[in-house]
Amino acid sequence: NLSHEFQTPLSAQIASIELLRDHLGNGSDPIAIGLADAQYRGSMRLSQLVDNLLDSVRIESGEMRLRRQPVDLAEVVSEAIELMKPLTDQREQRVVTELSAGAMLVGDSPRLFSVMVNLLANANKFAPDQTSIWVQMEWSPEDVTVWVEDEGPGLSSLGGTEDLFAPFRRSPHEEPSQRGSGLGLAIVHAIVTAHGGEVKVAPPVHRKGARIGIVLPVEASA
Numbered sequence: 001n002l003s004h005e006f007q008t009p010l011s012a013q014i015a016s017i018e019l020l021r022d023h024l025g026n027g028s029d030p031i032a033i034g035l036a037d038a039q040y041r042g043s044m045r046l047s048q049l050v051d052n053l054l055d056s057v058r059i060e061s062g063e064m065r066l067r068r069q070p071v072d073l074a075e076v077v078s079e080a081i082e083l084m085k086p087l088t089d090q091r092e093q094r095v096v097t098e099l100s101a102g103a104m105l106v107g108d109s110p111r112l113f114s115v116m117v118n119l120l121a122n123a124n125k126f127a128p129d130q131t132s133i134w135v136q137m138e139w140s141p142e143d144v145t146v147w148v149e150d151e152g153p154g155l156s157s158l159g160g161t162e163d164l165f166a167p168f169r170r171s172p173h174e175e176p177s178q179r180g181s182g183l184g185l186a187i188v189h190a191i192v193t194a195h196g197g198e199v200k201v202a203p204p205v206h207r208k209g210a211r212i213g214i215v216l217p218v219e220a221s222a
Helices: 002-024 030-061 072-089 110-124 184-194
Strands: 070-073 095-099 105-107 132-139 141-149 198-202 211-217
Touching: 002 030, 002 141, 030 072, 030 110, 030 184, 070 110, 072 095, 072 110, 072 141, 072 211, 105 110, 105 211, 110 141, 110 184, 110 211, 184 198, 184 211
Parallel strands: 095 132
Antiparallel strands: 070 105, 132 141, 141 211, 198 211
16 A cells, blocks of 8 residues: 555656756756756656566466567567666666567566566666676577676576575675665566576576576567
């Protein structure tokens, strides 16, 4: 109930800040522009936390229902990257994409969007400033895999995948300033599994860091 009560004023606040940022544009008041950008980033972080809390309750109660509709996964991934851009820009992180169109999936586009936002938010949080985040899509006749890799400390000190995807489980690498709810990967795992897919953890390909992939069947059953 509390999360629902937060949603309406928070959505109104985000809309107002977006209008303010558009109004300021590239004007001559860098302090006002910087403050508006900071407000926007903070509101987006709070919105993500509220969404995660709501999803967590739905998952725990068994009331998470998935829509069954055509999904352009490349478009979903691109929109998630665009949403996260103010946060990655703040830390001068470069998002390197290798996205390709493929078969249309059947699933829940908003839920898959939440999956990608959570994966990107983790990469943004743990990757140092001025580093790269890689987002890659790999298609096969049976499924599609989306990898998100960063240059952070990696996942070696965590336990197995069960531990990694447990709710409220946080990495021991997290500094007090980085701490979140510990719900992100648990929600990723629950949504992907509900789509008949799986979440993979693999050794980094580019440099050191964490590499997490979601695998979704081309004919996902939601």
